[in-house]
Amino acid sequence: MIVPLISIILLAPLAAFAIFALLGLAKRNFPRQDYLSTVAMLAALGCSLLLIQEVVSDPKPITVEWLSLGSVTFSMGFYLDSVTVIMLIVVTLVSSLVHIFSIGYMHGDPRYSRFFAFLSLFSFSMLFLVVSDNLLGIYIGWELVGLCSYLLIGFWFEKDSAANACKKAFLTTRVGDIGMFIGMMMLFAEFGTLSLYGDSGIFEEVTTLESGQIAWLSVAGILIFCGAVGKSAQVPLHTWLPDAMEGPTPVSALIHAATMVAAGVYLVARMFPILTPTSSLVIAYVGGITALVAATIAIVRFDIKRVLAYSTVSQLGYMMLAIGAGSYVAGLFHLTTHAFFKALLFLGSGSVIHAFHAMHAHHDDEHAESDEHDDHSLVHEHGSEIPPDQDMRNMGGLRKKMPLTFITMLIATLSISGVPFVFSGFWSKDAILGGVLGQAMASNSPHYYILFGMALIAAGITAFYMFRLIFMTFFGEPRNQEMHDMAHESPWVMTVPLIVLAALSFPAVNILWFNENYIEPPPQHHIHSPQRVYVSPDSKTADANSGISLFGISEAEAAEDESGHDAEHASDGHHGHGPAHTIAMVLSICVAGLGILLSWLFYHKRRFSAEAVATTFRPAYNLFWNKYYFDEFYDGVLVALTVWKSRLFAGFDLSVVDGIVNGVGTVTRDVLAAFIGFFDNRVVDGLVNRVAAVTWSAGGRIRRIQTGAIQTYLFVVIGGIVLIILIFRLF
Amino acid sequence: MSLQHYLVISSILFSLGIFAVLTRKNAISILMGIELILNSCNLNFVAFSRFVTPAESIVGSEVFRFDGQIIAIFGIVLAAAEAAVFLAIILAIYREFGSIRPDEVDTLKG
Numbered sequence: 003m004i005v006p007l008i009s010i011i012l013l014a015p016l017a018a019f020a021i022f023a024l025l026g027l028a029k030r031n032f033p034r035q036d037y038l039s040t041v042a043m044l045a046a047l048g049c050s051l052l053l054i055q056e057v058v059s060d061p062k063p064i065t066v067e068w069l070s071l072g073s074v075t076f077s078m079g080f081y082l083d084s085v086t087v088i089m090l091i092v093v094t095l096v097s098s099l100v101h102i103f104s105i106g107y108m109h110g111d112p113r114y115s116r117f118f119a120f121l122s123l124f125s126f127s128m129l130f131l132v133v134s135d136n137l138l139g140i141y142i143g144w145e146l147v148g149l150c151s152y153l154l155i156g157f158w159f160e161k162d163s164a165a166n167a168c169k170k171a172f173l174t175t176r177v178g179d180i181g182m183f184i185g186m187m188m189l190f191a192e193f194g195t196l197s198l199y200g201d202s203g204i205f206e207e208v209t210t211l212e213s214g215q216i217a218w219l220s221v222a223g224i225l226i227f228c229g230a231v232g233k234s235a236q237v238p239l240h241t242w243l244p245d246a247m248e249g250p251t252p253v254s255a256l257i258h259a260a261t262m263v264a265a266g267v268y269l270v271a272r273m274f275p276i277l278t279p280t281s282s283l284v285i286a287y288v289g290g291i292t293a294l295v296a297a298t299i300a301i302v303r304f305d306i307k308r309v310l311a312y313s314t315v316s317q318l319g320y321m322m323l324a325i326g327a328g329s330y331v332a333g334l335f336h337l338t339t340h341a342f343f344k345a346l347l348f349l350g351s352g353s354v355i356h357a358f359h360a361m362h363a364h365h366d367d368e369h370a371e372s373d374e375h376d377d378h379s380l381v382h383e384h385g386s387e388i389p390p391d392q393d394m395r396n397m398g399g400l401r402k403k404m405p406l407t408f409i410t411m412l413i414a415t416l417s418i419s420g421v422p423f424v425f426s427g428f429w430s431k432d433a434i435l436g437g438v439l440g441q442a443m444a445s446n447s448p449h450y451y452i453l454f455g456m457a458l459i460a461a462g463i464t465a466f467y468m469f470r471l472i473f474m475t476f477f478g479e480p481r482n483q484e485m486h487d488m489a490h491e492s493p494w495v496m497t498v499p500l501i502v503l504a505a506l507s508f509p510a511v512n513i514l515w516f517n518e519n520y521i522e523p524p525p526q527h528h529i530h531s532p533q534r535v536y537v538s539p540d541s542k543t544a545d546a547n548s549g550i551s552l553f554g555i556s557e558a559e560a561a562e563d564e565s566g567h568d569a570e571h572a573s574d575g576h577h578g579h580g581p582a583h584t585i586a587m588v589l590s591i592c593v594a595g596l597g598i599l600l601s602w603l604f605y606h607k608r609r610f611s612a613e614a615v616a617t618t619f620r621p622a623y624n625l626f627w628n629k630y631y632f633d634e635f636y637d638g639v640l641v642a643l644t645v646w647k648s649r650l651f652a653g654f655d656l657s658v659v660d661g662i663v664n665g666v667g668t669v670t671r672d673v674l675a676a677f678i679g680f681f682d683n684r685v686v687d688g689l690v691n692r693v694a695a696v697t698w699s700a701g702g703r704i705r706r707i708q709t710g711a712i713q714t715y716l717f718v719v720i721g722g723i724v725l726i727i728l729i730f731r732l733f
Numbered sequence: 734m735s736l737q738h739y740l741v742i743s744s745i746l747f748s749l750g751i752f753a754v755l756t757r758k759n760a761i762s763i764l765m766g767i768e769l770i771l772n773s774c775n776l777n778f779v780a781f782s783r784f785v786t787p788a789e790s791i792v793g794s795e796v797f798r799f800d801g802q803i804i805a806i807f808g809i810v811l812a813a814a815e816a817a818v819f820l821a822i823i824l825a826i827y828r829e830f831g832s833i834r835p836d837e838v839d840t841l842k843g
Contacts, residue, residue, distance in 0.1 A: 708842060709839065710838075710840060710841045710842030711835060711836045711839055712835045712838075713754070713755055713763075713835055713836070716754060716755055717755050720751060720755065
């Protein structure tokens, strides 16, 4: 049953794209590409839901041999475990809702059909990546995802900003991909296979490594993580993600929730068994720094989509931090909940933009979506323009105009901010915080205490800026009366996905994650640090009030460590974890409450002036405002270096290479060619001319024989015959 | 009448033909010379057929063969065809050059 289901999941979106592509060859359009793609996605969603029951406790990869080169065989196949199934559901669900939303949002776009075809291809790529059982398949899906994001971010390629953004996204992620490829090749060189599972898979082989090779494995792990840094927009390769906002808003939702950035987190989670303590720590630090940096940048943004973009970067940092701290499951859990509420936030912001945009379209009497960012921008932000319909300073008071959008976005905001107990975001964020603190207590390493602090601060800031967004957009008085008057609630194709996603932001719907038996813990080997704690879904620390089992922390799996780590440590660790979870939960509620309170005081009650605070802390404000100068750094250093290097090479080309070429040319022309010319003119031509002259003069003489008189010829003929007869008679 | 008589006559005819072809200034006369040559050949065929070809003895009687005579008849037919073509050519030459004297038709002169 698994194989047909998975075939439908993969082939349905691919077929939707293939129909578009094949008809495109004939310069035709499928009349309802939007329905075709949406139905394909819904079919994939249905099959994913059916797969829940199919996955057994001991999953086996389903593989076929793909190609063999010499003694090496590459196989292609699927690996279905509980994590895969949950990812499949998340991807197909979010993608389906984005499809439905796009029917309303993209209505009237000149490349309407193409948009849906690209969405289908995007979803297919991600699904392929998710189900692959080997690094080669993951890499193929990985690059396809990158390609699709390039196509979709640059969907409105008439705009220079979109064209630049898609190039930036493609090139920036490519930087990480190179690292990933090298890491893959290191594993391949060592193990001779790219398969992850099975008896000769990498995860099995990795247990045979000597302890001396662990440093090598750390490097491979970090290199593979580089790919995730690019794809999941971790510091320092995060700059492409905010720029990717140039794409249509449904694409932003898809990229941020289900497909593109989730790929990186998923990859790291998949590669969890090969992560050594060192690479785990690197991952955790990158994640922690990303969470903090992106959150602080988000505070000062005014573009509604950029706030959400930085919030995504920050939340992705959280997930990486979780995986790096060993809370493998918590990271994936947060990935899921985040997918739902972030898709909701983006689609909600799309709904707001659409409301304002309809006004623009009305004013300009044009319906082309590319008109969304027209030139007469009302506000300029430090030279970089914010489209007026995305500028939160033009919004305000929308809650009465767009009640559905408001309520659903509020639910998502409460979820992402970590408002306790009733919202799924709280549980997943709490799982991460508890996991990190538990790791800190178990390993007694200062690193994890620092990381826990960073995560906690980031959680507070997240609550602050998310409520800032809500207050600025939906509360208060309208700041731009003209735009406000034109705003309206979106059509049902756009609000229904919002409602569905809002429902998914409640924990009850994420039931699979709370089922302790559904998620399989990854295996532990001696290559992992003795201190490493695996955080499994465990109901031992269930919260009695909520009645839902939480993510506790199980024993430190110390039983698998042969040396020095016995039951004492395990029980020690276990004792540390219960409190860790409680402490983390209390602290996270506190910081979230603090963030919301501050936001309320600043942006709703206006008890404090944000401008005054900005003036007081001018250096910090400038740092956040300029996004830590990452873009300036890349422009000033990397781009400048590249340009300088190109100039250098151009100069080398122009002077040295061209000099050599021109020198050779001169020598050839003046020396060699002159000699050859002389030889040709004198010797060759002389011979030819002499032959001609001889022939000419000989011909002049011989032609006199030809008298033209026929009887002369006859006379010669007869004379010749007589002569021949005489000769034969005489001799 | 032996074979030699025929051959002498034939040789005389042939020589007269050659002479006419080489010396006459009129194309019609050349044609006549050619006819003499052809007929001398025909005469040879017939003469050799009569005197040289051995008679085959079929039981009880002698049978002569007529191969030479048949070839001579072919030759006569050939001469008639040749004369027709030759006269057509002469006509064309006359139209082109206004003369049928071979020594005046010398455009191929080198």
